[in-house]
Amino acid sequence: MLSPKMEAALNDQVKWEAWSAYLYLSMASYFESVGLMGFANWMKVQEKEEKFHSERFYSYTFERGGRIRLQPFEAPQSDWDSPLAAFGDALKHEQGVTARINALMDLAIEERDHATGSFLKWFIDEQVEEESSVTDVINKLKLIKDNPSALYMLDQELAARVFTPPVIN
Numbered sequence: 001m002l003s004p005k006m007e008a009a010l011n012d013q014v015k016w017e018a019w020s021a022y023l024y025l026s027m028a029s030y031f032e033s034v035g036l037m038g039f040a041n042w043m044k045v046q047e048k049e050e051k052f053h054s055e056r057f058y059s060y061t062f063e064r065g066g067r068i069r070l071q072p073f074e075a076p077q078s079d080w081d082s083p084l085a086a087f088g089d090a091l092k093h094e095q096g097v098t099a100r101i102n103a104l105m106d107l108a109i110e111e112r113d114h115a116t117g118s119f120l121k122w123f124i125d126e127q128v129e130e131e132s133s134v135t136d137v138i139n140k141l142k143l144i145k146d147n148p149s150a151l152y153m154l155d156q157e158l159a160a161r162v163f164t165p166p167v168i169n
Contacts, residue, residue, distance in 0.1 A: 003111050007066040009104055010057055010116075015071045016100060017054035021047045023076040023093060027086050030079060036151075038159030039083055042137070046090075048163040049130075053123070056168075060119050083151070084141040091134045098127040122168060 002010070028043035058068050080086040101123045108117040137158070144150040 002064045002066040009107055010061045014054050014057045017050050019073040021050035026076040026078050036155050038155035042158040042161050045161045045163045087138045094130045
């Protein structure tokens with residue numbers, strides 16, 4: 001059984017993960033509007049990952065006897081000055097998600113909620129990958145600078161990304 005404090009925190013995380021999906025869909029829309037379909041694809045895959053995360057928090061909360069109460073959220077930003085600016089915002093966002101997951105783990109430890117701590121371990125490891133994949137694109141964009149041919153090549157690379165739901169033990 002979840003404590004009321006943990007249940008509230010998990011509800012907030014469901015909202016945050018859903019908002020994350022919405023943010024990445026907004027970024028995909030921006031990239032499509034400027035003709036970078038590979039970048040848009042990368043963001044759509046990211047949106048699917050965030051939905052998957054939200055659904056995991058949702059299901060886990062019910063498995064532990066809790067209840068999800070959906071909350072409204074604000075519209076995300078819809079325009080960026082450049083692909084680098086969009087990915088810079090994506091990295092800041094992922095760093096914020098990492099901080100939120102860490103705070104959830106701290107709460108699980110404080111509440112002596114070992115089951116939730118075990119559940120959160122996957123998300124802690126996932127955030128390392130999330131930040132790394134965004135940083136990889138940022139580093140490539142910094143190398144590219146204003147080279148349209150290189151941007152085209154990166155767009156083609158990002159078009160190959162696909163969402164594969166993770167197998168979770």
